[in-house]
Amino acid sequence: MTDLAWVESPLQLLSVLEARHAGVLGPVVVRVRTGSPALAATAAEVARLGLPSGVVLEDATRASAGRGAWALGDAFSGQAQATLLTGRAPGRVVLVDDGLATLHLLGLLSGPWRQPLIRARAKAGLVRRGLGALAGARLRSLAERGRVTVFTGLPVPSAVLARANRVGISVVSHDFPYLRSLPADPPPAERVVMLGTSLVANGLIDRGEYLRWLNGRAAVEPFVYHPHRRECPQVLEALRADPRVRVHDTKLPVELSLRGLTSWHRVVSLPSTALSSLRVLLGGQGPVIEGVTVPHAWWTEQADASLRTHLSLFTVGPEFA
Structure with a gap:
């Protein structure tokens, strides 16, 4: 069964590749958002250096959850949240790094107040908050059944990690073994x-x-x-x-x-x-x-x-x- 990933930033793409390298994801189709020069350049470079086995990169503007795992970097995306709420639920959801938003997301999912999944500092209207609330409820329901994993190279505060474990979210840390296995360019001359x-x-x-x-x-x-x-x-x-x-x-x-x-x-x-x-x-x-x-x-x-x-x-x- 093929897993599916939807990435919108360079770090999300690298995180999905690390998840595949670590075996957190199986063979995976990675749908790469179009219109981002930095993301396109990153996709081209990792393809040149050598992708982990079982990875296929595709250009896409949409992604849909299937029966396999679904790897997601931006769980605050309205499009991603709508996908979570329609059709068949994915077998597992793997949430990968997306900078500061990753810890914000983990805090919202594991906090006691069941807050909607809204970006930090975002001024969301009633409809957007409703969508975020429903998406949060769907992810928490999946977590209670052991079907949500956060795959991260970021330091997670111990209190947040404990709360995540209590609500059923598995947090898997990594140290970028896939990236470390690739040949590196010469370092800069400047110190x-x-x-x-x-x-x-x-x-x-x-x-x-x-x-x-x-x-x-x-x-x-x-x-x-x-x-x-x-x-x-x-x-x-x-x-x-x-x-x-x-x-x-x-x-x-x-x-x-x-x-x-x-x-x-x-x-x-x-x-x-x-x-x-x-x-x-x-x-x-x-x-x-x-x-x-x-x-x-x-x-x-x-x-x-x-x-x-x-x-x-x-x-x-x-x-x-």
Whole structure:
């Protein structure tokens, strides 16, 4: 019986491939959302490097649950939720990593208040909240029958893990063995690697403060900058004009493009899922990975206290888990 996966981001795709490599998924058809250059580039690269056995990549704009397992990255998608509620229920649901949203989803599913599955900070109307409530009920029902697995490379707080286990959700951790098995590109010549952020483009931190911080870092040591796929264009324009900075233009996620880093290198980033995934992927013998807490003065009014606290989880090291 063939499993089905529906992916909408590079990290979701990599997570599905890791799930297949680990045997959490059987032979699987992976339906890759169209219209995303970063996702298309990631799909092409993993196909070039070598997919796990039993994986077929397909372009698709829709996915439907079948009798096998259904791997899902974005359980907050209205289309995905509607699919959960129509037709035959999948034999199992495997929820794979999708950045910060993964822990938010796990908290909603395992919390005591049976909240609807709505994205953090989303302003959902009555219809959308109703759909999220029904989808949450469907997933909780499947979990009670042992048919929901969360497959993650992220550190899960022990309290959240305990609640998930109580409601029947199986949480399976991994350390990216599929990615580590692939040949890596040569590492950058620069010692310092700065990871970009979406916080500026999303209006959560002040652009001027962020650029002043990067300028201070460049004054200490030149660095290579890996833009976020939702990077602020004005930030990139300023960095490209700075002779101390090399902007590495690639559509590939850092989990693919930075697999060759050595213990000589140093990775620096504001709160990001990539901090956690690179720590797990590169291990104790890899580079120093420095997560930088966002100073209070940088935050805009759009960043509420709960979001700031949640983001802070992604600056600490593996001991958080």
